[in-house]
Amino acid sequence: MAEVSKSRPISPHLTIYRFKPTMWMSIVHRITGGALYFGTILMAWWLVATASGEESFNTMNAVYGSIVGQIVLFGYTWALLHHMMGGIRHLVWDTIHAIEKEQSTRLAQATLVASVCLTLLVWIIGYIVR
């Protein structure tokens, strides 16, 4: 058994495939998932600073409101919405829908378009209601 488990195939073999939209979106899904993992620190600081009192709330607000803060939050918004769209795509595939070549490619392209549009929408509304 030991030899078998040593030589069993390991994933993922990125280097042997031709890049296609579905493959790009698969990689991006993993990267955004990993980014969101560390992005939970942003959520934790937001909640902990707010729960700690007005002074720490104001510090947090100033950092998140700065240019760098806004850029990071913009990236976080896109990562979250893109991962959400990608996740929905995965769930659709799990029900054995849209897995044909053309459909899956179109779905992959749609996730990117949707995530970019939604991110812009969220930020435009965010600035309007502010």
Place this chain on the structure above:
Amino acid sequence: MSLRTPLSRVRGLGASRGGTEHFWRQRLTAVANIPLLAFFVIFVIAYNGADYETLTGALGNPIVAAIMGLVIISGLIHMRIGMQVIVEDYIHEEFAKLAILMLNTFFTLIIGALCLFAVIKLGFGG
């Protein structure tokens, strides 16, 4: 040395020893995450730029606090399993893998403890 045949072992839990439990829980939390994180994004947009009293008031609403708690729990269970999959894909050295999986659990629990305590404190009125 086990007397069970390889087939019998695989039928139960498979090579990961966890069977399909992680796969299923990843889907379950993915489905739950869709409305929960949509709520989170909308909440943040609605209260962006709000002052301290307004935000703490909103987070003091029991329904908001309860949903926020679910956002945290579902999101963290999901991300811990997700990160475990990534680690298992790329880290093949047994000790390093165990150590990083342990850190994965610690990170999740620390973020979870901080977020949940903050949400509960705010829920009880700061």
